[in-house]
Amino acid sequence: MRLPTLRRTRSTEPGPVSGVARLDRRTKRLTGRLRPGDIAVIDHLDLDRVAADSLVASGVTAVLNAKPSISGRYPNLGPEVLIKGGVLLVDGLGEDIFKGLREGQTVSIDGGTVLLAGEPVATGVRQDTETVAQAMADAREGLSVQLEAFAQNTLDYMKQERELLLDGVGVPDVRTRIAGRHVLIVVRGYDYKEDLDVLRPYIREYKPVLIGVDGGADALVENGYTPDLIIGDMDSVTDDVLRCGAEVIVHAYPDGRAPGLERVRGVGVDAITFPAAATSEDLAMLLADEKGASLIVAVGTHANLVEFLDKGRGGMASTFLTRLKVGGKLVDAKGVSRLYRQNISGSALLLLVLSALAAMASAVAVSTVGKAYLTVVSEWWNNLVFQLDNFF
Missing domain, CATH: 3.40.50 (Rossmann fold)
Structure with missing residues (x-):
């Protein structure tokens, strides 16, 4: 079966990105120690959606994958999740990425090249919306x-x-x-x-x-x-x-x-x-x-x-x-x-409040204590109106 050809990004791609590298060949294990702004270095053929969701949730700036994120065997969902989540993805970096980096080092990514102290460590394919979409279309054929x-x-x-x-x-x-x-x-x-x-x-x-x-x-x-x-x-x-x-x-x-x-x-x-x-x-x-x-x-x-x-x-x-x-x-x-979501509309909420007020008013009107209270309020209101008339 023909593997999809992942096109390299063009010169209009974003500029260099830097961050602290965190490495692990098991993506699930790595996500537990990632921090916002880190660069995740993984070894994950056909990146799945669950792993990608975890990477996006951790707040990483970029993902460096030693393996192809889409091999072409089937249309896996992870790369789309990363791209939509604003995470830079460079894949196909090979074993050089694990041999050339250590945990905690600050690295930068320029195009598809990973740099350590300005020196290239590994080069892969920097993915974007178009390259991922094309690879997914090719993968559906398999x-x-x-x-x-x-x-x-x-x-x-x-x-x-x-x-x-x-x-x-x-x-x-x-x-x-x-x-x-x-x-x-x-x-x-x-x-x-x-x-x-x-x-x-x-x-x-x-x-x-x-x-x-x-x-x-x-x-x-x-x-x-x-x-x-x-x-x-x-x-x-x-x-x-x-x-x-x-x-x-x-x-x-x-x-x-x-x-x-x-x-x-x-x-x-x-x-x-x-x-x-x-x-x-x-x-x-x-x-x-x-x-x-x-x-x-x-x-x-x-x-x-x-x-x-x-x-x-x-x-x-x-x-x-x-x-x-x-x-x-x-x-x-x-x-x-x-x-289904449990939403309460504004009109339903207003009706509920008015119903509660009406019930309270009815209870006050028919009770003995309520009648006495209404008498007091009525007298207070009449006195207030009388004072205002005298003032004007």
């Missing part, structure tokens, strides 16, 4: 190949995890009572902040079991909630949230290896493992379903093919089968903030 690969991954996963999918074999026991209750699963994904905000009345009324998937547990805490369970490989949830009292379930590889277990135990928290080839958000849904949840509400999860591919993992095929498994129990809250 969707058929990715669709075939996705379908094959789905079949492979079904063969590998059919006992888990069909019979719940391997789902761990938990202390939290789930049977007959609603379950809210939060992933730090697309639009999770807005959707969580709109769901506040639902959470207050139904008091669902709150499950945070990795960083989704932090999202719950940031919104004033305490998660009942935390599920994931523990690479993005913070230590403080791990200690919040929630049950912790570490996502393990099918062979039982669980790299995140050591970290959890290191902060003094007990945990159990859940070995499976699925994604952590799928494990949360399978757990809720197997333990008898009456309804599963998902926030920030992946819901369509482009999002599955944008996640950039073959294991996303499990999400398709998991959604078939949980069936009618699942309510995807994605985009609910765009569908």
Whole structure:
């Protein structure tokens, strides 16, 4: 398949940009220590939207990517997010960017060249709206190949995890009572902040079991909630949230290896493992379903093919089968903030105030104390009018 040709920017591009370099080959880990004005140095093939949202939210000035931000395999969403967020993007810098820079050094970017103390370190492609749009158009041509690969991954996963999918074999026991209750699963994904905000009345009324998937547990805490369970490989949830009292379930590889277990135990928290080839958000849904949840509400999860591919993992095929498994129990809250907002119009507010005043006036008029009060007010008003007449 032909990779898209990313055109270099023209001479009208913005001038040099400077900032402190922060380096990490794992974008998710890097975003935790970025500060406004920093320059993020990453190694991220096909930059996805969730990672780009985190980079924009951190306030970085620029992103330097050792890999192509759009390889052409599929139309990934991250580069558009960065460009629209006003973040300078230079990609295809290669290994030179990691060999030539160290954490905390001040670097500048001139065109597609990264400079340290005026000397070039690496040269890549400085992206803009036009180059990203062209690369995305070229990448859409390769969707058929990715669709075939996705379908094959789905079949492979079904063969590998059919006992888990069909019979719940391997789902761990938990202390939290789930049977007959609603379950809210939060992933730090697309639009999770807005959707969580709109769901506040639902959470207050139904008091669902709150499950945070990795960083989704932090999202719950940031919104004033305490998660009942935390599920994931523990690479993005913070230590403080791990200690919040929630049950912790570490996502393990099918062979039982669980790299995140050591970290959890290191902060003094007990945990159990859940070995499976699925994604952590799928494990949360399978757990809720197997333990008898009456309804599963998902926030920030992946819901369509482009999002599955944008996640950039073959294991996303499990999400398709998991959604078939949980069936009618699942309510995807994605985009609910765009569908419905609790707005009160000015006319409705004025009507409410006038109604309240009318009710108060009626109550005062018919009560004994109210009548006496009205008599006093009437006499005061008559005296005031009499004094004004004498004055004029």
